[in-house]
Amino acid sequence: MKSAEELKKYRSMNQEEIRKELADLERKHIAESLKVRAGKQANHSSVDKLRKSVARIQTILNESGVNDD
DSSP states (O other), rough: OOOOHHHHHHHHHHHHHHHHHHHHHHHHHHHHHHHHHHSSSSOOHHHHHHHHHHHHHHHHHHHTOHHHO
């Protein structure tokens, strides 16, 4: 998914949906990075894509003024 499309999708979600999506992407990111570190997956581009998606969601949450504190 292109980043502009991804941003539109996330901005149309409510806070609860965004937080669920963030938690899901963080779990996927951790699992993929462990696979790469263990040598079970040679291509690490999926880790980079997941990391960037997590950052996009966190940016949207910060823009909306909602803090995790």
